[in-house]
Amino acid sequence: MSLRWGILATGTIGKTYAKALIDSPANTLVAVGSRSAEGAQAFAETFPDLALTCHDSYTGLINDPQVDAIYISTPHTEHAAWAMRAMQAGKHVLCEKPMGLNHAESMAMVTCAARHNVFLMEAFMYRLHPQMTTIVDLIQSGEIGEVRHIEAQFGYHAAFDADSRLFANHLAGGGIMDVGCYPMSFARAIAGSEPLEIAAHGQLGATGIDEWSTALLKFENGLAAQISTAVSLNLTNEATVYGSKGSIHVPNPWLPLDDKQNWSFSIKRGSDTEVISGHSEGLYTIEADHVAQHIAAGNTQSDILSWQESLHNALALDQWRKAIGLSYAIEQPGSHRGPLLGTLSKPDNRISHGSVANLDKSVARLVMGCDNQPSMSHASVMWDDYFEAGGNCFDTAYIYGGGSMEALLGHWHTARGIREDIVIIGKGAHTPDNFPHIISKELDISLQRLQSDYVDIYFLHRDNLDVPVAEFIDALNDEVKAGRIRTFGGSNWSLERVREANNYAASKGLQGFSAISNNFSLAQMNEPIWPGTEDATSEAYRDYLQETQIALMPWSSQARGFFTPWAGQVIADSGKENLVVTSVQPTIEELKRVWFSQDNFTRRDRAGELAEKYGVEMINIALAYVLTQPFPTFPLIGPRQLKETDSCIESLNINLTQADIDYLNLL
Ligand SMILES: NC(=O)C1=CN([C@@H]2O[C@H](COP(=O)(O)OP(=O)(O)OC[C@H]3O[C@@H](n4cnc5c(N)ncnc54)[C@H](OP(=O)(O)O)[C@@H]3O)[C@@H](O)[C@H]2O)C=CC1
Numbered sequence: 001m002s003l004r005w006g007i008l009a010t011g012t013i014g015k016t017y018a019k020a021l022i023d024s025p026a027n028t029l030v031a032v033g034s035r036s037a038e039g040a041q042a043f044a045e046t047f048p049d050l051a052l053t054c055h056d057s058y059t060g061l062i063n064d065p066q067v068d069a070i071y072i073s074t075p076h077t078e079h080a081a082w083a084m085r086a087m088q089a090g091k092h093v094l095c096e097k098p099m100g101l102n103h104a105e106s107m108a109m110v111t112c113a114a115r116h117n118v119f120l121m122e123a124f125m126y127r128l129h130p131q132m133t134t135i136v137d138l139i140q141s142g143e144i145g146e147v148r149h150i151e152a153q154f155g156y157h158a159a160f161d162a163d164s165r166l167f168a169n170h171l172a173g174g175g176i177m178d179v180g181c182y183p184m185s186f187a188r189a190i191a192g193s194e195p196l197e198i199a200a201h202g203q204l205g206a207t208g209i210d211e212w213s214t215a216l217l218k219f220e221n222g223l224a225a226q227i228s229t230a231v232s233l234n235l236t237n238e239a240t241v242y243g244s245k246g247s248i249h250v251p252n253p254w255l256p257l258d259d260k261q262n263w264s265f266s267i268k269r270g271s272d273t274e275v276i277s278g279h280s281e282g283l284y285t286i287e288a289d290h291v292a293q294h295i296a297a298g299n300t301q302s303d304i305l306s307w308q309e310s311l312h313n314a315l316a317l318d319q320w321r322k323a324i325g326l327s328y329a330i331e332q333p334g335s336h337r338g339p340l341l342g343t344l345s346k347p348d349n350r351i352s353h354g355s356v357a358n359l360d361k362s363v364a365r366l367v368m369g370c371d372n373q374p375s376m377s378h379a380s381v382m383w384d385d386y387f388e389a390g391g392n393c394f395d396t397a398y399i400y401g402g403g404s405m406e407a408l409l410g411h412w413h414t415a416r417g418i419r420e421d422i423v424i425i426g427k428g429a430h431t432p433d434n435f436p437h438i439i440s441k442e443l444d445i446s447l448q449r450l451q452s453d454y455v456d457i458y459f460l461h462r463d464n465l466d467v468p469v470a471e472f473i474d475a476l477n478d479e480v481k482a483g484r485i486r487t488f489g490g491s492n493w494s495l496e497r498v499r500e501a502n503n504y505a506a507s508k509g510l511q512g513f514s515a516i517s518n519n520f521s522l523a524q525m526n527e528p529i530w531p532g533t534e535d536a537t538s539e540a541y542r543d544y545l546q547e548t549q550i551a552l553m554p555w556s557s558q559a560r561g562f563f564t565p566w567a568g569q570v571i572a573d574s575g576k577e578n579l580v581v582t583s584v585q586p587t588i589e590e591l592k593r594v595w596f597s598q599d600n601f602t603r604r605d606r607a608g609e610l611a612e613k614y615g616v617e618m619i620n621i622a623l624a625y626v627l628t629q630p631f632p633t634f635p636l637i638g639p640r641q642l643k644e645t646d647s648c649i650e651s652l653n654i655n656l657t658q659a660d661i662d663y664l665n666l667l
């Protein structure tokens, strides 16, 4: 059966794709959606033989039951929201490049496709064409030896128009997003790996977009790529790959076909030059056929343009833009455009809640760590998703990101108007400033950054043994009285000092520590990860928490990757450093130093056995262990990707037995 398409947006490429569908028996164009009735009508009149259903809104098209698949051909800034709406309505999606505005949006899109079990592909049509698949095959079979250098360009001169999608800041104009994404994907495809470093120069014009730019990419084994792009400059628009035994020159890498639908490139070895050529279907027809075949086979991803491929390209484009200082206004904290779909869905109850003494709000059992966000866009996607799953508790600190994490959180909740629905954990008085009089000074600044007049739970970030506990408790009670904190506790405080602090508070009728935020996880630290940190793992600490029912809000509750397959690879000596998605990430050095011990390996093995028994991942067991204690726990989680949040949520549904816990405790 032919796949029934709707085209969403009636611009240049929308029309090109419509023609491609007409040429393909596997596909039928049945409908079009435009922001206006006139737009849809005009488009339909271009294809009078098709009797297209016209929708005067994108929503109308998305809800059209005749349509199986939607082609998103809006400007870049609109891709994510409309693709996600279409997928939520059960439609398959082919989305124009670049798929999302940045890695965060692309991640939201692939997660949406996975959750709704629909096909999603980024429309890098040249990657599917036989010219490119032949080049990749030749490289992989070693025809030009080891690849050492790549040059690729895609750039053209367009007349400056501040309102056009090529130059407008609010439409994410500029060379990198429009055509620089092609040479980036080409270099990565040829290298067969991700760039280790990206350096770049870019010329930002009057609208703040890159009018031209060149990036230098360093890959493994000394392979380098130089890629260029422009919207204000005609470039050669060719690509050359240099290897130890020869080179490949591609005169038309992106739009390979001439007017007779022939393509060709050359391969040079010594003084011999061989021309490789072919004849093919239209470029976009090949793309449409590729989508139809994959959907017919029940696939949700393309084998060539997989979700991973799109995510990695997006990450590399983010790095290119970062290297030239290009962030669009709609990506910046103060002017960020907010939730991807325009509204934040009402929280559901996938994340259960508990209570913390002296706090009148319930608190999510999983606390979102806010220490590692690379951008407002990434934070928004992660935090919106967590909030929609029922999560309401956010952990941040005066020192995180030099204050930028508090500021992101402030912008985020303010833009959504949800301050009273969430619990903010703030921390301050970190070494070397861990003195009582610092608390109020830092709070002044933190509250400003957080755009709030209070934090719900305040932790002393470190202890200072030279200061009597009474002085801390008195200063904290002053802040409670002033209404700037609701409740408080100690982070990285020893049991002895916590007892002392709470005994003092009780003796004076003051509020004491309602919560502790030390490390606690299934694996136990060999040594503190960071100076001055403490765990709450000893039997005495556990007994105290059980007896007092003080809430434990443990950091590194999943032992920073020790229970992931990555650690498995490091244990087997084949692990590589993680691809950098967030600004703070565990390293192999830290993993080995802090968590590698015989007892932890045994705990890991046992978690693996229980994971099989419960049909989950090892890391789910590790988190379920923290959640299943005889005292209230609210583990801090630090997901770097949406699928990691999902994985954390899954742990809430695991009911470990006492026998399981004993087994994990090595009893
Ligand atoms: N793969 C390829 O070969 C190519 C890919 N592209 C990609 O396709 C997408 C669209 O490019 P292109 O067709 O050239 O763009 P156009 O400007 O020609 O068309 C974009 C269409 O998007 C709709 N639209 C929605 N919101 C806006 C807005 N705020 N401003 C302007 N238009 C809006 C309009 O359709 P309506 O009025 O019907 O709603 C408009 O006609 C881009 O992401 C681009 O990167 C572009 C060219 C080639």
Ligand SMILES: O=C1OC[C@@H](O)[C@H](O)[C@H]1O
Binding pocket: 178, 179
């Ligand atoms: O993807 C594209 O390829 C062709 C270019 O002309 C166009 O501007 C761009 O969006």
